[in-house]
Amino acid sequence: MKIAIIGAGLAGLACAIECERLGVIPDVFERDQSVGWIWPNAAHFLNILEREMGDIREHLREVYGLDLKPLSELRSIIMKSPGQETKIEGRLGYIYARGKCKESLENQLFEALKRTPVHFNRVADYKELSPKYDYVVLANGKDTGSKELGVWENHFLVHIRGGLVFGSFATDSSTIYFNKDYAGKGYARLAPLNATQALVGLCNIGCGEFETDRFYADLVEREGLAHLEFYCKFSMPVFSCGSVTKFQVGNILLAGRAAGLTDRLLGTGAIEAMISGIMAARAMIHDLDYKSLIEPIKRHLENISALRTPFESLDNKGLDRLMLVMGAPGIKQAIYNTGMNFTDVVGGVLKKVYH
């Protein structure tokens, strides 16, 4: 069986690993000269969003054979609104590196490949590859192909700015900021890479592209981050949050972000990208229905996305009240320190109420 994979990102690499495991060696095409985004990032795998998995790291290892080493365990999240602050503690999840560094998720997946050729510096086009291969997996991390195929539905745009800063950081603690003035319906965060380096990121929803630099400056000033030494700042391409109406068109299977598998609460999708790549491999090689394999992932992401519905209508005062409620001991206990599948229970209800 001849399989082409477009993109050596999380979805494409996980797909290639699973293809190998099932005895098929695919061709992977990557436009860059190596794996990983050019900008560094710290991805959070949050237990609260993936309760059905139990411990996410163990789940990925035991169920999907992906043994991925985090930078650190996440043991505290500080949430700040303009006038309130609340801290959550516990075994909250993991922080993973993204990008070109050797510990990154992409490099760990790449190292796990044994025989698959990754053709670097190759900008691949699914239209050219489709007649030459039995299957093409479109895992390019973009909406462009899905739009061309007529299956993409746009929800909103996120403008992202980031900065790598030097300072002194607890490696197991991240801070998340909610403030309508600079983040709109989005958020900002300070996430550690190690004890001396962290990332200050802004995901603004609702502003125009040209305002984002000003809002980033506001974030730095208002949250008292100006004392940190900014090593570099980066502007990521505008990120469209969307979903797809079909996961497969002819012999082309969509995986990862190309399949709209990013949640609309925090914009995360790393875990779903990897699992969708694995499902694509299983569907192609075992002749299974890809849609049925991927639907539960989409449903779960829709439940996460539904959590943002009440949050969207709040102004800064409302955000302060929300922080107070989130910090109340009973609520904290119920949400973070029980085994309740918060996302699917609460998100599922909100989805029914609001949509």
Ligand SMILES: Cc1cc2nc3c(=O)[nH]c(=O)nc-3n(C[C@H](O)[C@H](O)[C@H](O)COP(=O)(O)OP(=O)(O)OC[C@H]3O[C@@H](n4cnc5c(N)ncnc54)[C@H](O)[C@@H]3O)c2cc1C
């Ligand atoms: C700025 C940003 C920050 C994010 N932060 C997080 C986060 O913190 N946590 C989280 O869970 N999710 C995050 N996400 C969501 C993200 O979509 C997923 O984490 C994940 O990267 C999706 O995996 P993917 O394989 O679909 O795409 P990617 O990981 O982006 O991989 C796509 C690959 O395809 C390659 N490519 C593109 N076009 C071609 C082509 N024509 N030919 C060959 N190769 C090509 C690219 O170079 C890249 O290597 C973020 C997304 C963005 C844009």
